[in-house]
Amino acid sequence: xxxxxxxxxxxxxxxxxxxxxxxxxxxxLKVGGILxxxxxxxxxxxxxxxxAAKMAVEDFGGEVLGRxxxxxxxxxxxxxxxxxxxxxxxxxxxxxxMIYDVAASATALAAGEIAKARGKIxxxxxxxxxxxxxxxxxxYTIHYVFDTYGQANVTGLAAVKAxxxxxxxxxxxxAFGQDLEKDTSAVVIKTGGKVLGSVRHPLNTSxxxxxxxxxxxxxxxxxxxxxxGGDTVNAIKQAAEFGITKAGQKVSPxxxxxxxxxxxxxxxxxxxxxxxxxxxDMNDETRAFSKRFQERxxxxxTSAQAGVYSSVTHYLKAVKxxxxxxxxxxxxVMKDTPxxxxxxxxxxxxxxxxxxxxxxxFEVKKPSESGGRWDxxxxxxxxxxxxxxxxxxxxxxxxxxx
Numbered sequence: 001x002x003x004x005x006x007x008x009x010x011x012x013x014x015x016x017x018x019x020x021x022x023x024x025x026x027x028x029l030k031v032g033g034i035l036x037x038x039x040x041x042x043x044x045x046x047x048x049x050x051x052a053a054k055m056a057v058e059d060f061g062g063e064v065l066g067r068x069x070x071x072x073x074x075x076x077x078x079x080x081x082x083x084x085x086x087x088x089x090x091x092x093x094x095x096x097x098m099i100y101d102v103a104a105s106a107t108a109l110a111a112g113e114i115a116k117a118r119g120k121i122x123x124x125x126x127x128x129x130x131x132x133x134x135x136x137x138x139x140y141t142i143h144y145v146f147d148t149y150g151q152a153n154v155t156g157l158a159a160v161k162a163x164x165x166x167x168x169x170x171x172x173x174x175a176f177g178q179d180l181e182k183d184t185s186a187v188v189i190k191t192g193g194k195v196l197g198s199v200r201h202p203l204n205t206s207x208x209x210x211x212x213x214x215x216x217x218x219x220x221x222x223x224x225x226x227x228x229g230g231d232t233v234n235a236i237k238q239a240a241e242f243g244i245t246k247a248g249q250k251v252s253p254x255x256x257x258x259x260x261x262x263x264x265x266x267x268x269x270x271x272x273x274x275x276x277x278x279x280x281d282m283n284d285e286t287r288a289f290s291k292r293f294q295e296r297x298x299x300x301x302t303s304a305q306a307g308v309y310s311s312v313t314h315y316l317k318a319v320k321x322x323x324x325x326x327x328x329x330x331x332x333v334m335k336d337t338p339x340x341x342x343x344x345x346x347x348x349x350x351x352x353x354x355x356x357x358x359x360x361x362f363e364v365k366k367p368s369e370s371g372g373r374w375d376x377x378x379x380x381x382x383x384x385x386x387x388x389x390x391x392x393x394x395x396x397x398x399x400x401x402x
Contacts, residue, residue: 029067029325031057031312032096034086034111035126036103037075040204040230043259045103045126048297048305049073053100055293056312064320072096076107078203083107087114087122097325098123098315101308105129105176109136116141121327123315125307128228128255129179130390133354137397140327141353142334145307146277148176149390151255152184154275154359154383157191159222164250165193168220170211170235172227173200180226180254196220205231208238216244228255233263240268257302261364261376269376272364275388278303278343279360279377285342300374310343311355347385352397356385 033053037046050073057069072094076083083102090096091114099115102108103126115122116138123142124132128151133143167188171177177200185195196218199211212235215223223244225235232253239251253260256274280290280300289309290300301309318333319325339347344357362377370376392400 026065026067027095028070029064029319030070030072030090030094030096031098031100031315032072032074032090032094033100033308034076034083034090034102034107035073036078037073039078041078041103041126041228043263044229044257044302045101045304045308047073048293048299048301049101049103049125049308051296052293052301052305052308053312055296056309056316060313060316064316065323065325069316076102076104076111078104078107080106080110084110084114087111091115091118091120097121097327100312101125101304102127103304105132105179106174108132109175112136112138112141119327121315121331123311125311126304127176129175130183131175131179133352133390134396137353137399139399140331142311142349142355143353144311144355145304146255146275146359147354147389148179148183148255150277150359150388151180151275152187153388154361154381155252155254155273156184156187156224158273158361158381159250159252160188160191160193164222164252165191166220167193167195167222167224168215168218169195169198169224169226170208170215171198171200172203172231174203176228177226181224184224184226184254198226201227201231203231206234208235209242211235212239212242212244216242216247216249220249222250222252225251225253229260232256233260236264236272237268257304258300258374258376259302262299262374266365266367266370266376269364270366273380274362274364275383276303276360276362276377277357278306279362279379280306281375281377282360282379283342289342306343310339310341313341314339350392352392352395352400354389356389358385359383359388 053071074086099122102111105127108127121140125145130147130149169181171181261269293301318330321333322329335349347357349355361381
């Protein structure tokens, strides 16, 4: 009997060792971020998005389906052709199964076409162009955090209703800026306002003087900033320096993040209205995540970075539930499963790839209202996702059945 038991025990150890060896032989599951790591969008996404993805992997347990999970990241330098080349290399040569973030719209549109051609999942967190869930949508494409339609609908509508009914736009001259101006103009006109003109500026502009003078000369009540990141920060600072805001014209950043407001300072930014998908100080859940994030990055997460954590987690849960990394199977689970976490409650990924969730209208606090650094926003309104984002009836995505 002892010999029999010894044999069984030895066989069990051998089988266990064999299973462990097979698990170790499995290739890692790689997710790849294509980010702005060093330019005007680096604070919005960049290293912080990479950190958020790594936090999601760590919290998930570090492996799925017996495969270790690896997080990759590359700098696209705000060049669409480079973003496409990085996506191609990640998917063709590095074994990446899913691409996340892809900050900036032109780079996202380029990388999205590569992922679409290869049948791989790509999740957009930092870019805003509505084209990503309209003409450029794909069966494995997800637009997770915000888009130009939602930003325009929340900010533009509130401003016109408050009597700020004449607009002039300073627009970043690429896909995101053009779409943001177009979508906001449509909201302004539909709500009874007028667009008096616009001017386009190159990406990453340091001197806004000539553009601001044109906006000032228009006598529009609102100067709409259809840009983001460093461009938004510079435009607001220079508008204050030129006395434009003191003279009575309002500057409206159509996409701004808490990092931008921190760079501008409350003295200059106070009173600005802005739409956001997330703010670190909304409830216990957002504060708990943001505290852990800030310990690593030394500042709270932007909505894009919070969205990276949420979307990477949602993807990994879907891989586990599907029992495979096959894009079609994983995407089906992602679309069938609501998103419920600190970022979104009852979020839903539609057939056009748009993740529907609440949006928020904030006003930037006065210095006297702030309890300290990063205490920048007061909530004015919560806009349900069904009202904030474009309806399926309006969609131009070829996947949407009408």
